[in-house]
Amino acid sequence: MSDASRGVVVAHGVLAQALVDEAERITGQRGALVAVSNSGGDRAEIERRVEAAVGDGPAVIFVDMPCGSCFIASMRMERERKDVRVVTGTNLPMLLDFLSHQAMPPVEGAARAASKGHDAIRHP
Amino acid sequence: MPIVLYRVDDRLVHGQVVIGWGKQLSAAFIVLVDEAVASSEWEQDLYRMGVPPEIELHFATVADFARRAAHWRADSRTGIVITADIGTMAALCRAAPPVPQVNLGGVHHKPGRRERLPYVYLTDEEFLALEQLAREGTEVRAQDMPGTVPVPLASLR
Numbered sequence A: 001m002s003d004a005s006r007g008v009v010v011a012h013g014v015l016a017q018a019l020v021d022e023a024e025r026i027t028g029q030r031g032a033l034v035a036v037s038n039s040g041g042d043r044a045e046i047e048r049r050v051e052a053a054v055g056d057g058p059a060v061i062f063v064d065m066p067c068g069s070c071f072i073a074s075m076r077m078e079r080e081r082k083d084v085r086v087v088t089g090t091n092l093p094m095l096l097d098f099l100s101h102q103a104m105p106p107v108e109g110a111a112r113a114a115s116k117g118h119d120a121i122r123h124p
Numbered sequence B: 001m002p003i004v005l006y007r008v009d010d011r012l013v014h015g016q017v018v019i020g021w022g023k024q025l026s027a028a029f030i031v032l033v034d035e036a037v038a039s040s041e042w043e044q045d046l047y048r049m050g051v052p053p054e055i056e057l058h059f060a061t062v063a064d065f066a067r068r069a070a071h072w073r074a075d076s077r078t079g080i081v082i083t084a085d086i087g088t089m090a091a092l093c094r095a096a097p098p099v100p101q102v103n104l105g106g107v108h109h110k111p112g113r114r115e116r117l118p119y120v121y122l123t124d125e126e127f128l129a130l131e132q133l134a135r136e137g138t139e140v141r142a143q144d145m146p147g148t149v150p151v152p153l154a155s156l157r
Helices: A015-027 A043-054 A068-080 A092-099 A106-119 B015-025 B041-048 B062-073 B086-095 B124-135
Strands: A006-011 A033-037 A059-063 A084-087 B003-009 B027-033 B056-060 B078-083 B101-106 B114-117 B120-122 B139-142
Touching: A006 A015, A006 A043, A006 A068, A006 A092, A015 A033, A015 A092, A033 A043, A043 A059, A043 A068, A059 A068, A059 A092, A059 A106, A068 A084, A068 B041, A084 A106, A092 A106, B003 B015, B003 B027, B003 B086, B015 B027, B015 B078, B015 B101, B027 B062, B041 B056, B056 B062, B062 B078, B062 B086, B078 B086, B086 B124, B101 B124, B120 B124, B124 B139
Parallel strands: A006 A033, A006 A059, A059 A084, B003 B078, B003 B101, B027 B056, B027 B078, B101 B139
Antiparallel strands: B114 B120
C-alpha cells in the first residue's frame, strides 16, 4: 500500500474531521484519511496544514467548496505537486468510494471520486 | 453608493465576505488590494471562482487603487475593498484618502500576535499602527459578520 494515494479532507471548522470520522466508521479503515480544518488560520497557516497533511507521497485532496481559503491552499499544493490532485464539493459517498480505490494514481482517483460524489447528488 | 466597507481579512475573498457582507450590503463589486495577487493571474482565477457572477471582482496594488479610487468611489453601486493585512490597509488609507472606517474582519494567529478577539490577533506594533490610523481620522473597529456587534479599537488593547 506504499503507493496508495493519501486522502486529505480540507474543510471549514469541524466539517473535515466529521467527514473523516464517519468515513472511517463506515469502512472500518482507520487512519486512511487526514482531516484539515481552516479554523483559526490565515492563508499561510492553512497552506502549512495542508502541506503537512499531504506529506511526500501521492494524494487526493478533498475540499468542501470550490472557493475560499481551503480551496486556495489546496490548489496551491496541486500546482506545486504533480502527484497531488484536488476534488471539490466533498461528500461522504465520494470519500467512501475513494477508500476502496486508494491504489489508483491521484489523477484517476480524483476523477473517479468526483464522478461518484456527483452521482450521489440526486433529487428523488 | 460609495465604497461602504474597507476590510482587513487575511483570507481575502471567502464565504464570510461574499455571502455574509456581500449580500448584506448588496455589493456589486469587490476590490482585492494585494501586491502578490495583483501580479498572479493564477491566483486571480481562483479568487474569481468564489464570487458570484453578479459581483465584479477587481485586483489592484495600493498604487493601482490610489489611481482608480475616485472612479470606484463614484460608482453608483456598492463596493467592498479588502486587504490581507494591516500594513496594506494603512498604506491604502494614506495613498487614497479619505477612508472613513476600517473593519478588522479576520486577522488570525501568528507568532508574536496576541488574541484580542477570536478572529483578531495583533502584535503590539500592529495595534500601534491601527491607533495611528485612528489618529489620522480613520475609525477602526472589529466585526467579523454583519450581524455581530462591532468592537471599537480601544477595546482591543
